[in-house]
Amino acid sequence: MIEPDIFRALADPTRRAVFERLAAGEMSVSELKAKFAVSQPAISQHLATLKGAGLVSERREGxxxxxxxxxxxxxxLAEWVDRYRAFWPERIEKLKDVLKGMEP
Amino acid sequence: MIEPDIFRALADPTRRAVFERLAAGEMSVSELKAKFAVSQPAISQHLATLKGAGLVSERREGxxxxxxxxxxxxxxLAEWVDRYRAFWPERIEKLKDVLKGMEP
DNA sequence: TCAACATATAAGCATTGGCTTATTTGATTC
DNA sequence: GAATCAAATAAGCCAATGCTTATATGTTGA
Structure with a gap:
């Protein structure tokens, strides 16, 4: 079961910020390190955790x-959240609108 | 900012299970305690954390x-996830289907 | 081939976090 | 009003975690 790892991986603010950074586009470890006030090993460790949770992938080049x-x-995670969407029906309407806007 | 608290609150498996139990319906602390292999204080502590994250509410009666x-x-949390939905377009289709099924 | 570089791993440290037992607070009942 | 009960709080313990520095691994280029 990978779900617990996902929650745990995203619980740490720094690690979540690393994930968010990567969402803007692929990045090397050193580029990533430049954006945060922690050491290179710390970055590598966060990346390993995110990778273990299936959230990021590594592409090695030299x-x-x-x-x-x-x-x-x-x-x-999205599926887990969806399971409890029943608890804020008004949000569903809003989401429907968003999706509607995506259609041609 | 409450978002970090949400991630942290849901990261612990026991606490997440407490939340999931409550999703099935309102419950008193002792009822809840009966469902888990931890002490009553542990349950109260988890509830306090969930409450602090805005995930559960308390109704006091005597x-x-x-x-x-x-x-x-x-x-x-759902909004955070939505922000990164761009990364699995095929899921959006599935979600659309789910929502479609909800309409009368 | 060797020096510089990019990243990963190891080891150690300080903090956090979840648990326990003990106690407190507050409401009910006899 | 004293005993009982539900829940919260306090205090302490241990494991997990995020960080650091030091070192190892592997790659590149002079």
């Missing part, structure tokens, strides 16, 4: 490691 | 305290 958001990695 | 899922409490 001595560089490029990380990016794994497509669908958040799906288990 | 010496009993009834807890239930706060409507809309998960909305910030």
């Amino acid at each position: 001595r560089f490691a490029y990380y990016s958001v794994t497509p669908g990695g958040l799906a288990p | 010496r009993f305290a009834y807890y239930s899922v706060t409507p809309g409490g998960l909305a910030p």
Whole structure:
């Protein structure tokens, strides 16, 4: 079961911020490190955790490691949330509108 | 900002299970305690955390305290997730179907 | 081949967090 | 009004966690 790992992985603010950064586009460890006030090992450790939760993927190129958001990695979390959407019906309407806006 | 609290609150498996139980309906602390293998204080502590994150509400009646899922409490989390839905377009289709099924 | 570089891993430390037992607070009942 | 009960709070313990510095691994280019 991977779901618990997802919650845990996103619970830490720094790690969640790393994920959010990667959502803007693929990035190497050092580029990523430049954006945060923690050491390179700390970044690598966060990336390992996110990767273990299936949230990011690694693409290795020589001595560089490029990380990016794994497509669908958040799906288990989204499904969990959906299970409890019943508890805010008014939101569903809003979401429906958003989706409607996506159609051609 | 309440969002970080939500992630943290749901990260612990026991606490998340408490929330899921409450989703099935309002429950007193002792009823809740009966469902888990932890002490009454542990339950109270989890409830306090969930409440602090805006996920559950308390209704006091005499010496009993009834807890239930706060409507809309998960909305910030849902919104966060929605922000990254772009990363699995195929899921959106599935979700649209679910919502479609909800219409009369 | 060796020096510089990018990243990962190891080890240690301080803090947080979830649990327990003990106690307190407050409401009910005899 | 004393005993009982539901729940909250206090205090302390231990494991987990996020960070650091130091070191290892592997790649590139002079």
